[in-house]
Amino acid sequence: MIPYLLRRLVYLGPVWLGISFIAFALSSLSPGDPARLTLQRQLDRQPTAEEVTRARQDLGLNDPFAVRYVQWVGQAVTGDLGTSYRTGEPVLGALLERFPNTLRITLLGLGGAVVVALPLGVMAAVWRNSPLDHLSRIVSLLGASMPSYWVAYLLILLFAVRLHMLPVAGRGTWQHMVLPATTLGLATSASLMRLTRSEMLEVLGQDFVRTSRAKGLGPRAVVVGHALRNALIPVVTVAGMRFAGLLGGAVIVETIFAWPGIGKFVLDSIFDRDYPVIQGFVVFMGTVFLLVNLVVDLSYGLLDPRIRLGHR
Amino acid sequence: MDEALDGGISTVRSGGESRDLTWRPPRWVVARRLLRDRPAVAGALVLAVFALVSIAAPLVAPHDPAAVNGRAILQPPGEVYRLGTDNLGRDILSRLIYGARWTLGTALLAAAAIVVIGVSVGLVAGYFGGLIDDILMRIVDVLLAFPSLVLALAIVGTLGPSLRNVMIGMVAVWWVDYARVIRGLTVGMREREFVTSAHCAGASAPHIIFRHLLPNVIPSVIVLATLELGSLMLAISGLSFLGLGAQPPTPEWGTMLNDGRAFFQRAPQLMVYPGLAITIAVIGSNLVGDGLRDVLDPRFKR
Numbered sequence: 342m343i344p345y346l347l348r349r350l351v352y353l354g355p356v357w358l359g360i361s362f363i364a365f366a367l368s369s370l371s372p373g374d375p376a377r378l379t380l381q382r383q384l385d386r387q388p389t390a391e392e393v394t395r396a397r398q399d400l401g402l403n404d405p406f407a408v409r410y411v412q413w414v415g416q417a418v419t420g421d422l423g424t425s426y427r428t429g430e431p432v433l434g435a436l437l438e439r440f441p442n443t444l445r446i447t448l449l450g451l452g453g454a455v456v457v458a459l460p461l462g463v464m465a466a467v468w469r470n471s472p473l474d475h476l477s478r479i480v481s482l483l484g485a486s487m488p489s490y491w492v493a494y495l496l497i498l499l500f501a502v503r504l505h506m507l508p509v510a511g512r513g514t515w516q517h518m519v520l521p522a523t524t525l526g527l528a529t530s531a532s533l534m535r536l537t538r539s540e541m542l543e544v545l546g547q548d549f550v551r552t553s554r555a556k557g558l559g560p561r562a563v564v565v566g567h568a569l570r571n572a573l574i575p576v577v578t579v580a581g582m583r584f585a586g587l588l589g590g591a592v593i594v595e596t597i598f599a600w601p602g603i604g605k606f607v608l609d610s611i612f613d614r615d616y617p618v619i620q621g622f623v624v625f626m627g628t629v630f631l632l633v634n635l636v637v638d639l640s641y642g643l644l645d646p647r648i649r650l651g652h653r
Numbered sequence: 654m655d656e657a658l659d660g661g662i663s664t665v666r667s668g669g670e671s672r673d674l675t676w677r678p679p680r681w682v683v684a685r686r687l688l689r690d691r692p693a694v695a696g697a698l699v700l701a702v703f704a705l706v707s708i709a710a711p712l713v714a715p716h717d718p719a720a721v722n723g724r725a726i727l728q729p730p731g732e733v734y735r736l737g738t739d740n741l742g743r744d745i746l747s748r749l750i751y752g753a754r755w756t757l758g759t760a761l762l763a764a765a766a767i768v769v770i771g772v773s774v775g776l777v778a779g780y781f782g783g784l785i786d787d788i789l790m791r792i793v794d795v796l797l798a799f800p801s802l803v804l805a806l807a808i809v810g811t812l813g814p815s816l817r818n819v820m821i822g823m824v825a826v827w828w829v830d831y832a833r834v835i836r837g838l839t840v841g842m843r844e845r846e847f848v849t850s851a852h853c854a855g856a857s858a859p860h861i862i863f864r865h866l867l868p869n870v871i872p873s874v875i876v877l878a879t880l881e882l883g884s885l886m887l888a889i890s891g892l893s894f895l896g897l898g899a900q901p902p903t904p905e906w907g908t909m910l911n912d913g914r915a916f917f918q919r920a921p922q923l924m925v926y927p928g929l930a931i932t933i934a935v936i937g938s939n940l941v942g943d944g945l946r947d948v949l950d951p952r953f954k955r
Contacts (some may be wrong), residue, residue, distance in 0.1 A: 359795030363804070371811045437663035486935040488887050490894045490910060491928030502918055516728060589800030593891055597914075601707055619810050626803045634798075 462537025484531025581637030693944020699937030771831025779839025
């Protein structure tokens with residue numbers, strides 16, 4: 342397990358550098374001049390050409406690209422991702438402050454998706470070609486095809502506007518989290534259900550399942566105790582990969598439900614041309630994604646000893 | 654799985670007959686199997702109808718999609734305006750019909766660019782191997798290290814909101830999947846007899862890549878492209894929905910949803926129909942993609 346972990350960690354370094362490079366290179370795509378933009382915010386008027394030239398010098402913008410990148414990475418490693426043009430906050434602090442909110446609805450959405458998908462997927466596999474199986478197929482097609490930003494409004498119309506069961510938007514009580522999490526988790530739930538079903542079908546056809554049936558185990562012990570355990574590994578992998586994707590998808594959901602997470606913050610920053618925040622967001626999410634993938638890899642190392650020992 | 658095994662043992666036993674990995678059923682078999690797959694046929698019909706409607710938009714649309722009518726604002730669906738009107742009194746049905754051009758057209762254009770870049774990179778990396786392969790695949794690794802929406806969002810956000818920039822953002826991020834899959838297939842074919850013999854006959858690298866390798870990956874490319882067309886549409890209209898893509902008054906479906914947000918409690922038709930249009934189009938392409946995958950390339954089965 343330890344060498345496996347080390348191998349994975351060593352691999353992370355170059356990838357992280359690549360991520361930081363992309364984030365930094367983004368800034369050269371921006372149509373505006375950072376010196377001018379910064380001055381405009383500070384002075385609240387159009388800066389003179391002379392002021393812009395001096396600011397470019399002070400901000401080090403005249404240095405070669407490589408020098409600026411090395412400097413920037415050096416600061417990024419120590420947690421300094423620059424300051425927001427818009428709010429004057431340090432970017433990392435601003436992102437970290439809002440991240441727990443995003444994490445909350447994402448975890449709730451993913452958790453809900455797994456809780457719904459596992460039993461339905463197992464049942465669809467065990468009762469193959471039953472009405473339930475066909476229904477699961479239709480539901481999963483819909484789940485994969487409906488835009489989340491549309492589903493959100495349908496849910497609001499139904500549960501908030503018509504039935505008055507849940508609040509439309511905002512935060513405060515647990516009820517505020519139900520609709521954002523549902524919106525976020527729906528598509529994932531559909532695909533996890535299909536995956537659970539197909540993995541279960543494959544495992545249920547294997548010899549050891551027939552053996553455990555033959556030796557007289559009850560259907561529940563066979564399905565849950567033997568088959569599900571083996572079908573779980575790919576499901577866990579995909580759920581983990583989906584988790585990071587959900588963090589990205591939270592931008593849309595947070596905007597709709599006015600949920601004060603990292604995604605809404607970034608979108609507001611985009612419309613304000615607050616480039617340091619956009620840049621910081623890329624580094625931050627890239628880092629989180631790497632860590633999540635690492636945890637997923639390690640966790641199925643725990644689930645399946647064959648992977649841990651390197652026989653694969 | 655190591656490469657030697659993939660490339661060396663090119664034939665697998667399947668159903669009692671020897672079958673190599675690049676073997677494909679003849680076209681007429683593919684066509685017959687597809688036609689028997691009723692969901693896939695339904696999906697293809699849906700896409701065909703959408704395509705026809707968007708091409709023939711001026712003939713089909715009952716109203717001018719940009720015509721503002723101050724006396725018919727936020728009308729519910731009725732006789733004159735079949736799906737109702739929006740906050741400026743514009744006909745929603747006509748806007749949806751013209752919107753098909755934007756939403757489907759953008760997705761197709763982006764998909765074409767993605768396929769060209771992804772397949773080229775995959776073929777080059779897989780055929781040449783070595784340093785080129787290493788460099789290209791490290792780039793792929795880094796791009797795969799992002800949730801795709803995050804990077805696309807950042808690129809569009811930096812370049813500034815517009816449909817063109819959305820396409821740039823999507824293409825910059827999405828070619829990676831193709832590159833990885835096509836590289837894998839190419840590596841598997843590199844040591845095969847038909848490549849070696851072409852090489853010995855003095856064929857140049859471009860000749861081998863275009864005439865011998867490319868035709869063999871095309872079925873997988875078609876499967877992948879149709880499977881991903883739906884998510885591409887979802888992502889593009891998603892960015893438009895956030896206000897980053899097509900700008901009003903363009904009747905792109907995602908933009909229409911964004912425009913409708915402020916009024917959706919009074920006039921749900923503003924939200925319901927554009928979303929329904931996206932959903933139906935995505936279902937169509939998913940059904941076709943599933944059907945093509947089952948027939949052409951069962952390896953992608955998940």
